[in-house]
Protein backbone atom coordinates (compact mmCIF):
# COMPACT_ATOMS: atom_id res chain seq x y z
CA UNK A 739 0.00 0.00 0.00
CA UNK A 740 1.47 3.34 -1.08
CA UNK A 741 0.74 6.16 1.35
CA UNK A 742 3.71 8.41 0.73
CA UNK A 743 5.16 9.24 -2.69
CA UNK A 744 8.34 11.19 -3.26
CA UNK A 745 8.92 12.64 -6.72
CA UNK A 746 12.56 13.38 -7.50
CA UNK A 747 12.56 16.19 -10.08
CA UNK A 748 9.42 18.32 -10.06
CA UNK A 749 9.81 19.63 -13.61
CA UNK A 750 7.37 19.33 -16.48
CA UNK A 751 6.70 15.62 -15.96
CA UNK A 752 7.35 15.26 -12.22
CA UNK A 753 5.39 18.45 -11.54
CA UNK A 754 2.48 17.24 -13.66
CA UNK A 755 2.37 13.99 -11.67
CA UNK A 756 2.57 15.89 -8.39
CA UNK A 757 -0.31 18.17 -9.39
CA UNK A 758 -2.32 15.32 -10.90
CA UNK A 759 -2.00 13.11 -7.85
CA UNK A 760 -2.84 16.02 -5.56
CA UNK A 761 -5.85 17.01 -7.64
CA UNK A 762 -7.00 13.39 -7.80
CA UNK A 763 -7.46 13.75 -4.05
CA UNK A 764 -5.19 10.85 -3.26
CA UNK A 765 -5.10 10.41 0.46
CA UNK A 766 -1.39 10.30 0.01
CA UNK A 767 1.45 12.32 1.37
CA UNK A 768 3.33 13.75 -1.64
CA UNK A 769 6.81 15.20 -1.49
CA UNK A 770 8.63 16.68 -4.48
CA UNK A 771 12.21 17.76 -4.99
CA UNK A 772 14.03 19.91 -7.51
CA UNK A 773 17.44 21.48 -8.10
CA UNK A 774 16.24 25.04 -7.45
CA UNK A 775 13.97 26.67 -4.89
CA UNK A 776 12.12 28.51 -7.66
CA UNK A 777 10.72 25.29 -9.14
CA UNK A 778 9.52 24.21 -5.71
CA UNK A 779 7.95 27.62 -5.00
CA UNK A 780 6.01 27.39 -8.28
CA UNK A 781 4.81 23.92 -7.36
CA UNK A 782 3.68 24.99 -3.89
CA UNK A 783 1.82 27.94 -5.44
CA UNK A 784 -0.14 25.42 -7.53
CA UNK A 785 -0.45 22.75 -4.82
CA UNK A 786 -0.24 24.30 -1.34
CA UNK A 787 -0.53 20.91 0.41
CA UNK A 788 2.53 19.40 -1.18
CA UNK A 789 5.79 18.90 0.74
CA UNK A 790 8.91 20.11 -1.04
CA UNK A 791 12.61 19.70 -0.47
CA UNK A 792 15.96 20.45 -2.08
CA UNK A 793 17.43 17.41 -0.34
CA UNK A 794 16.70 14.20 -2.26
CA UNK A 795 17.94 11.89 0.47
CA UNK A 796 15.80 13.47 3.17
CA UNK A 797 12.82 13.59 0.82
CA UNK A 798 12.82 9.83 0.24
CA UNK A 799 13.04 8.99 3.95
CA UNK A 800 9.79 7.31 4.97
CA UNK A 801 8.43 7.20 1.40
CA UNK A 802 6.62 4.08 0.18
CA UNK A 803 7.21 4.94 -3.47
CA UNK A 804 9.89 7.05 -5.14
CA UNK A 805 9.33 8.39 -8.65
CA UNK A 806 12.48 9.38 -10.52
CA UNK A 807 11.64 12.22 -12.94
CA UNK A 808 14.92 14.01 -13.64
CA UNK A 809 16.55 14.37 -17.05
CA UNK A 810 18.32 11.21 -18.26
CA UNK A 811 21.82 12.66 -17.93
CA UNK A 812 21.43 13.38 -14.19
CA UNK A 813 19.51 10.20 -13.32
CA UNK A 814 22.57 8.02 -12.60
CA UNK A 815 24.04 10.50 -10.11
CA UNK A 816 20.69 11.12 -8.43
CA UNK A 817 19.85 7.45 -7.94
CA UNK A 818 23.32 6.72 -6.59
CA UNK A 819 22.94 9.55 -4.07
CA UNK A 820 19.62 8.24 -2.76
CA UNK A 821 20.41 4.50 -3.11
CA UNK A 822 21.11 3.98 0.63
CA UNK A 823 17.57 5.25 1.41
CA UNK A 824 15.76 3.08 -1.15
CA UNK A 825 15.65 -0.19 0.80
CA UNK A 826 12.12 -1.68 0.63
CA UNK A 827 10.67 1.21 -1.37
CA UNK A 828 8.87 0.94 -4.70
CA UNK A 829 11.20 2.75 -7.10
CA UNK A 830 9.56 3.95 -10.32
CA UNK A 831 11.37 5.71 -13.15
CA UNK A 832 9.76 7.83 -15.85
CA UNK A 833 13.17 8.75 -17.27
CA UNK A 834 13.30 7.94 -20.98
CA UNK A 835 16.06 5.57 -22.01
CA UNK A 836 17.56 5.14 -18.54
CA UNK A 837 18.00 1.76 -16.81
CA UNK A 838 19.31 0.98 -13.34
CA UNK A 839 19.34 -2.16 -11.17
CA UNK A 840 17.56 -0.38 -8.34
CA UNK A 841 14.52 0.61 -10.41
CA UNK A 842 11.54 -1.68 -9.82
CA UNK A 843 9.20 -0.29 -12.45
CA UNK A 844 9.68 1.70 -15.66
CA UNK A 845 6.75 3.93 -16.56
CA UNK A 846 6.06 6.37 -19.35
CA UNK A 847 3.28 8.88 -18.57
CA UNK A 848 2.60 12.16 -20.35
CA UNK A 849 2.12 15.68 -19.02
CA UNK A 850 -1.68 15.49 -19.24
CA UNK A 851 -1.31 13.64 -15.91
CA UNK A 852 -1.74 17.09 -14.38
CA UNK A 853 -5.38 17.03 -15.51
CA UNK A 854 -6.02 13.34 -14.93
CA UNK A 855 -5.67 12.59 -18.64
CA UNK A 856 -2.30 10.88 -19.02
CA UNK A 857 -1.83 7.86 -21.24
CA UNK A 858 0.73 5.92 -19.22
CA UNK A 859 2.63 2.75 -20.09
CA UNK A 860 4.06 0.63 -17.29
CA UNK A 861 6.60 -2.05 -18.15
CA UNK A 862 5.80 -5.61 -17.03
CA UNK A 863 7.57 -6.30 -13.74
CA UNK A 864 6.76 -7.99 -10.42
CA UNK A 865 5.64 -4.64 -8.94
CA UNK A 866 4.04 -3.23 -12.12
CA UNK A 867 0.48 -3.48 -10.76
CA UNK A 868 1.37 -1.44 -7.68
CA UNK A 869 2.80 1.28 -9.91
CA UNK A 870 -0.13 1.09 -12.33
CA UNK A 871 -2.52 1.72 -9.43
CA UNK A 872 -0.83 5.10 -8.94
CA UNK A 873 -0.85 6.06 -12.63
CA UNK A 874 -4.52 5.04 -12.98
CA UNK A 875 -5.28 7.98 -10.67
CA UNK A 876 -4.01 10.41 -13.32
CA UNK A 877 -5.40 8.89 -16.51
CA UNK A 878 -5.39 5.62 -18.44
CA UNK A 879 -2.62 3.14 -17.76
CA UNK A 880 -1.52 0.00 -19.58
CA UNK A 881 0.96 -2.62 -18.43
CA UNK A 882 2.96 -3.72 -21.50
CA UNK A 883 6.01 -5.86 -22.27
CA UNK A 884 9.36 -4.08 -22.56
CA UNK A 885 9.27 -4.20 -26.38
CA UNK A 886 6.21 -1.88 -26.36
CA UNK A 887 7.60 0.74 -23.98
CA UNK A 888 9.42 2.75 -26.64
CA UNK A 889 6.51 2.61 -29.11
CA UNK A 890 4.23 3.62 -26.24
CA UNK A 891 6.48 6.56 -25.44
CA UNK A 892 6.39 7.70 -29.08
CA UNK A 893 2.61 7.30 -29.37
CA UNK A 894 1.62 8.91 -26.07
CA UNK A 895 4.57 10.49 -24.22
CA UNK A 896 5.81 12.25 -27.35
CA UNK A 897 2.49 11.81 -29.14
CA UNK A 898 0.87 14.58 -27.14
CA UNK A 899 3.34 16.99 -28.79
CA UNK A 900 2.33 15.71 -32.23
CA UNK A 901 -1.31 16.34 -31.34
CA UNK A 902 -0.40 19.89 -30.25
CA UNK A 903 1.30 20.38 -33.62
CA UNK A 904 -1.84 19.18 -35.44
CA UNK A 905 -3.94 21.62 -33.42
CA UNK A 906 -1.51 24.38 -34.35
CA UNK A 907 -1.86 23.46 -38.03
CA UNK A 908 -5.66 23.64 -37.75
CA UNK A 909 -5.31 27.02 -36.02
CA UNK A 910 -3.06 28.42 -38.71
CA UNK A 911 -5.47 27.28 -41.39
CA UNK A 912 -8.33 28.84 -39.43
CA UNK A 913 -6.49 32.15 -39.13
CA UNK A 914 -5.65 32.16 -42.84
CA UNK A 915 -9.36 31.70 -43.53
CA UNK A 916 -10.36 34.59 -41.24
CA UNK A 917 -10.67 33.49 -37.60
CA UNK A 918 -8.77 35.13 -34.76
CA UNK A 919 -6.13 32.76 -33.30
CA UNK A 920 -7.95 32.23 -29.97
CA UNK A 921 -11.19 31.39 -31.76
CA UNK A 922 -9.35 29.09 -34.17
CA UNK A 923 -7.76 27.32 -31.18
CA UNK A 924 -11.14 26.80 -29.45
CA UNK A 925 -12.66 25.54 -32.69
CA UNK A 926 -9.76 23.15 -33.34
CA UNK A 927 -9.87 21.78 -29.78
CA UNK A 928 -13.65 21.31 -29.77
CA UNK A 929 -13.48 19.58 -33.17
CA UNK A 930 -10.80 17.25 -31.85
CA UNK A 931 -12.77 16.59 -28.67
CA UNK A 932 -15.86 15.84 -30.77
CA UNK A 933 -13.93 13.40 -32.95
CA UNK A 934 -12.55 11.61 -29.88
CA UNK A 935 -16.00 11.46 -28.23
CA UNK A 936 -17.55 10.03 -31.39
CA UNK A 937 -14.89 7.31 -31.73
CA UNK A 938 -15.11 6.46 -28.02
CA UNK A 939 -18.92 6.31 -27.94
CA UNK A 940 -19.45 4.40 -31.19
CA UNK A 941 -16.29 2.28 -31.22
CA UNK A 942 -16.07 3.07 -34.95
CA UNK A 943 -12.86 2.73 -36.93
CA UNK A 944 -11.74 6.25 -37.95
CA UNK A 945 -12.30 5.44 -41.64
CA UNK A 946 -15.90 4.37 -40.93
CA UNK A 947 -16.43 7.67 -39.09
CA UNK A 948 -14.93 9.50 -42.07
CA UNK A 949 -17.48 7.79 -44.33
CA UNK A 950 -20.20 9.47 -42.28
CA UNK A 951 -18.72 12.90 -43.03
CA UNK A 952 -17.83 12.58 -46.69
CA UNK A 953 -20.38 13.24 -49.44
CA UNK A 954 -19.42 11.74 -52.80
CA UNK A 955 -17.93 14.54 -54.84
CA UNK A 956 -18.16 16.82 -51.80
CA UNK A 957 -15.69 19.12 -50.13
CA UNK A 958 -14.58 16.87 -47.23
CA UNK A 959 -13.15 14.22 -49.55
CA UNK A 960 -11.32 16.92 -51.47
CA UNK A 961 -9.55 18.00 -48.27
CA UNK A 962 -8.84 14.39 -47.23
CA UNK A 963 -7.32 13.59 -50.62
CA UNK A 964 -5.20 16.72 -50.39
CA UNK A 965 -3.83 15.40 -47.06
CA UNK A 966 -3.00 12.10 -48.78
CA UNK A 967 -1.28 13.85 -51.69
CA UNK A 968 0.84 15.71 -49.12
CA UNK A 969 1.82 12.39 -47.48
CA UNK A 970 -0.02 12.99 -44.19
CA UNK A 971 -0.28 9.31 -43.10
CA UNK A 972 3.29 8.59 -44.05
CA UNK A 973 4.52 11.72 -42.26
CA UNK A 974 2.75 10.68 -39.04
CA UNK A 975 4.10 7.12 -39.21
CA UNK A 976 7.63 8.35 -39.90
CA UNK A 977 7.29 10.85 -37.05
CA UNK A 978 6.34 8.06 -34.61
CA UNK A 979 9.20 5.82 -35.76
CA UNK A 980 11.81 8.60 -35.78
CA UNK A 981 12.58 8.29 -32.05
CA UNK A 982 12.75 4.47 -31.90
CA UNK A 983 15.99 2.74 -30.99
CA UNK A 984 17.70 5.89 -29.77
Ligand SMILES: NC(=O)c1ccc[n+]([C@@H]2O[C@H](COP(=O)([O-])OP(=O)(O)OC[C@H]3O[C@@H](n4cnc5c(N)ncnc54)[C@H](OP(=O)(O)O)[C@@H]3O)[C@@H](O)[C@H]2O)c1
Pocket residue numbers: 746747748749750751752771772773774775777778794807808809810812816832833834835846847848849895
Ligand atom coordinates in the same frame (compact mmCIF):
# COMPACT_ATOMS: atom_id res chain seq x y z
N1 LIG B 1 8.20 16.19 -20.34
C1 LIG B 1 7.52 15.11 -20.76
O1 LIG B 1 6.55 15.21 -21.49
C2 LIG B 1 7.97 13.73 -20.32
C3 LIG B 1 7.13 12.63 -20.58
C4 LIG B 1 7.53 11.36 -20.13
C5 LIG B 1 8.75 11.21 -19.48
N2 LIG B 1 9.54 12.29 -19.28
C6 LIG B 1 10.83 12.11 -18.59
O2 LIG B 1 10.78 12.89 -17.43
C7 LIG B 1 12.09 13.33 -17.11
C8 LIG B 1 12.06 14.81 -16.82
O3 LIG B 1 11.68 15.50 -17.99
P1 LIG B 1 11.03 16.94 -17.87
O4 LIG B 1 10.58 17.30 -19.22
O5 LIG B 1 10.06 16.97 -16.74
O6 LIG B 1 12.33 17.80 -17.50
P2 LIG B 1 12.41 19.14 -16.65
O7 LIG B 1 11.18 19.95 -16.84
O8 LIG B 1 13.74 19.75 -16.93
O9 LIG B 1 12.39 18.59 -15.15
C9 LIG B 1 13.50 18.01 -14.55
C10 LIG B 1 13.44 18.42 -13.09
O10 LIG B 1 14.54 17.78 -12.45
C11 LIG B 1 15.00 18.68 -11.46
N3 LIG B 1 16.38 18.31 -11.10
C12 LIG B 1 17.52 18.47 -11.79
N4 LIG B 1 18.57 17.97 -11.10
C13 LIG B 1 18.05 17.50 -9.93
C14 LIG B 1 18.59 16.89 -8.79
N5 LIG B 1 19.91 16.64 -8.68
N6 LIG B 1 17.77 16.53 -7.79
C15 LIG B 1 16.43 16.76 -7.87
N7 LIG B 1 15.85 17.34 -8.93
C16 LIG B 1 16.65 17.71 -9.94
C17 LIG B 1 14.94 20.03 -12.12
O11 LIG B 1 14.92 21.04 -11.12
P3 LIG B 1 14.95 22.61 -11.50
O12 LIG B 1 13.63 22.87 -12.16
O13 LIG B 1 15.06 23.25 -10.19
O14 LIG B 1 16.12 22.79 -12.40
C18 LIG B 1 13.61 19.92 -12.88
O15 LIG B 1 12.56 20.38 -12.10
C19 LIG B 1 13.00 13.01 -18.31
O16 LIG B 1 13.86 11.97 -17.98
C20 LIG B 1 12.03 12.59 -19.39
O17 LIG B 1 12.55 11.51 -20.17
C21 LIG B 1 9.18 13.56 -19.66
